Amino acid sequence: MRGWPIAVKRKQWEPLAFAAPSLALIALVILFPLAYSFYLSLQNFDLSVGSEYEFIGGKNYVEALFSASSARSGIPPSSSRPPWPSSCCSGSGSRSSSLAP
Secondary structure, X not given: OOOHHHXXXXXXXXXXXXXXXXXXXXXXXXXXHHHHHHHHHOEEEOOOOOOOEEEOOOHHXXXXXXXXXXXXXXXXXXXXXXXXXXOOOOOOOOOOOOOOO
């Protein structure tokens, strides 16, 4: 009967021991990028400038939520152009000469 209390204690930590590797993977794959993205959203970060950035706090969120231009359209002013070249979708229905077989 001496082994019985050890078995009860083992039943308490054994499920956690089996779940720990998957919980660590979830933290690594989901929680870390989510937290790091939030951290970067509090910075004045521009990839075109380089890796230099400064902490500006919630200013990005205030601009996104309360600026007049983004409130009207829902799209930031810098994305007024479509992401594709204007020559690809001219609306004429014909192919461009560079795409013809």
